[in-house]
Amino acid sequence: xxxxxxxxxxxxxxxxxxxxxxxxxxxxxxxxxxxxxxxxxxxxxxxxxxxxxxxxxxxxxxxxxxxxxxxxxxxxxxxxxxxxxxxxxxxxxxxxxxxxxxxxxxxxxxxxxxxxxxxxxxxxxxxxxxxxxxxxxxxxxxxxxxxxxxxxxxxxxxxxxxxxxxxxxxxxxxxxxxxxxxxxxxxxxxxxxxxxxxxxxxxxxxxxxxxxxxxxxxxxxxxxxxxxxxxxxxxxxxxxxxxxxxxxxxxxxxxxxxxxxxxxxxxxxxxxxxxxxxxxxxxxxxxxxxxxxxxxxxxxxxxxxxxxxxxxxxxxxxxxxxxxxxxxxxxxxxxxxxxxxxxxxxxxxxxxxxxxxxxxxxxxxxxxxxxxxxxxxxxxxxxxxxxxxxxxxxxxxxxxxxxxxxxxxxxxxxxxxxxxxxxxxxxxxx
Numbered sequence: 486x487x488x489x490x491x492x493x494x495x496x497x498x499x500x501x502x503x504x505x506x507x508x509x510x511x512x513x514x515x516x517x518x519x520x521x522x523x524x525x526x527x528x529x530x531x532x533x534x535x536x537x538x539x540x541x542x543x544x545x546x547x548x549x550x551x552x553x554x555x556x557x558x559x560x561x562x563x564x565x566x567x568x569x570x571x572x573x574x575x576x577x578x579x580x581x582x583x584x585x586x587x588x589x590x591x592x593x594x595x596x597x598x599x600x601x602x603x604x605x606x607x608x609x610x611x612x613x614x615x616x617x618x619x620x621x622x623x624x625x626x627x628x629x630x631x632x633x634x635x636x637x638x639x640x641x642x643x644x645x646x647x648x649x650x651x652x653x654x655x656x657x658x659x660x661x662x663x664x665x666x667x668x669x670x671x672x673x674x675x676x677x678x679x680x681x682x683x684x685x686x687x688x689x690x691x692x693x694x695x696x697x698x699x700x701x702x703x704x705x706x707x708x709x710x711x712x713x714x715x716x717x718x719x720x721x722x723x724x725x726x727x728x729x730x731x732x733x734x735x736x737x738x739x740x741x742x743x744x745x746x747x748x749x750x751x752x753x754x755x756x757x758x759x760x761x762x763x764x765x766x767x768x769x770x771x772x773x774x775x776x777x778x779x780x781x782x783x784x785x786x787x788x789x790x791x792x793x794x795x796x797x798x799x800x801x802x803x804x805x806x807x808x809x810x811x812x813x814x815x816x817x818x819x820x821x822x823x824x825x826x827x828x829x830x831x832x833x834x835x836x837x838x839x840x841x842x843x844x845x846x847x848x849x850x851x852x853x854x855x856x857x858x859x860x861x862x863x864x865x866x867x868x869x870x871x872x873x874x875x876x877x878x879x880x881x882x883x884x885x886x887x888x889x890x891x892x893x894x895x896x897x898x899x900x901x902x903x904x905x906x907x908x909x910x911x912x913x914x915x
Contacts, residue, residue, distance in 0.1 A: 497571065500578045501532065507581030511618040535570055539563045553739070554673040554709045561674065561889040565636050568888055572632050573625040580621020587617065635846075636890035641680045643687050643883075644850075644895040647902065648869060650876060652835060655905040656778035656813055664901040665693035665722070668819075668840025669701040669731065669882035673709030674889070682716050684883055684898065689721055691900050695773065696722040698763065699840040699880060700731025700787060700819030705739040707754035710761075717761035724773050728763040729784040730754070731819035731841060732793050733886075766817060768798040770805070781805070781812045783834070788827070789820035789841075799827055803834070821865040824877045837877045838901075842866040844881035844894035857894060 505528055512521035542563055546556050665688050675681055688696065703709040720726055734754055741747040755765050764771060766784025773780050781803075788797030797818065805812065814834045818824070821839040828834050844850060844867050848857030859866050870877040881897045 500571065500575055503581055504574045504578045505529075507577060507584065507618050507621065510581075510584075511615055511622060531570060535566050538566060552708065554704060554706050557704055558674055558676065561887060564887050565889045568890070569629065569632050569636070572892075573629040576628045577618075577621045577625040580617055580624065584617040584621075632890070632892055635892035639891040639893075639895060640846075640885045640889065641683070642891075642895045643684045643898055645687060645691065645898050645900060647900045648878060649902045649904050650836065650869065650878070651904045651906050652813070652876075653874065653906045654813060654835070655903055656775075656780065657905065658775035658778035659780055659813070659903055660905040662780075662903040663692065663694045664815075664838075664903065665691050665696045666699060666838050666878065666880050666899040666901060667696075667883045667897070668699040668880040669843060669884055669886075670698075671701060671704050671733065671882075671884035671886045672713050673704035673706065674885050678713060678716060681713055684896065685716050685720060687898055689719065691898075693722045693900070695724045695782070696720055696726045697782070697815075697817055697838060698726070698728035698758075699817050699838050700729050701733045701840065701882075701884075702728070702731075702758065703754065704733055704886060705736055707750050707757055710754065710757045714757065714760055717763075720762060726761075726763045727771070727782050727784065727817065728758050728765050729817040729819060730765070730767070730786050730796075732787045732789060735787055735794065735796060737794060766802070768801045770802055772812070779812055781814045782817070783814060784817040785823070787819050788823045790822045790826060793820060797823065799832060803832055821863060821877060821879045824865060824870070825872070829872050829875055834875060836903075837875070838880070839865075839877065840880045840882055842879060842881060843886065844897075846882075846885055846888055846890065846894055847892045848894045850881065850894050 505525075508524055508528055509521075512524050543560070546559050549556065551559070667684070667688065670681070672681065730751070734751070736747045736750050741750070755767070758765050766782070768785050770781050770783035773782060783802045785797030785799055785802045787793070788795045788799070802816070803814065814832075814836075816828065816832075816834045816837045818828065818837055818839055820841045821837075824837050824839065828837055842857075842859050842863050844855075845857045845859035848859070849855060850857075850867065855867050857866065865877055865879055867879050867881050870879070878899065878901060880899050881894060883896050883898065885891060885896075
């Protein structure tokens, strides 16, 4: 842990000092002396103000009489301030590195080609051009604006993603079945209820047959969810509401006096969700029937690759009688890494619904292209994935955690429409 912290500090110092070098170069022109003076001083003043704010804010939080979950939420603003400063600085840093690489390339080219080639003349003409650092400065301002918008508005700008998913063996009666999935509400992150109410109204407007929640309702404690009970009770779906617990719901990120206290908190959260109207699936399943057709909705407690705990019991959740063995199955499992690690090799689950990744609350997400740094850790992190006849959909989250914003990765509400492939297009299970 200490080495990771030292590595992080080292990277931040490199970004900061190298970025300052770029600022000094960009504003070195003699006609810009007053502006240069202002920019060079402001560069470090911003860092100093942030450090003083972080120390003062942390001391205020620790000395307050707030509930633990409220203290936890207020620490998010330190991360918010950090991101407002270092996202723009990192953007400028990258342009500064590119600029210096250009100068290095020109120098190497000049030593290799002693005579003045056309390419050498072209490069030399732009040797002292400040176009690259100037572009970097503009991008840094743009990234500051985008980050500020993500904190002020992006975390509340709910995005409905409609996803039709086709299956060969979907029962006829469920062709066109509407499932609304949402995940990772992290209710303790909200100081007010207004934004959550707006998101829940959006869900109702989609006229779902079924509503599923795929974990992480709270940050750490069941207490965080209690004031939201009346608003969740307004959710309506003809076949009901189903939910599972995520890693944060299990209370693993808070110190408890005893194991009994932790278990009591989990039970309290289960009771809260039941009061909201959810059928909480704790390694169990239920059937939804339409005429002679049925589908199985199964759910596991959180199961993740280390260091995340593996509470989920897939065999128990899917254990059914011989009569129901061939039922079309939808599984709710919070962590998408569960899909390839266990669900695909050990089960015949048709559709798995997950959350957990948040899309890192940072990236690019639209109908044409999706990218986020979180994909360095998770191969399946957003949207629809296929492996033979088995499919996975990963929702990028309703709420937010640690960073009080969403940058290019809006909170997601997913409308999944199940579709049955025509017989002439069907490809049978292997």
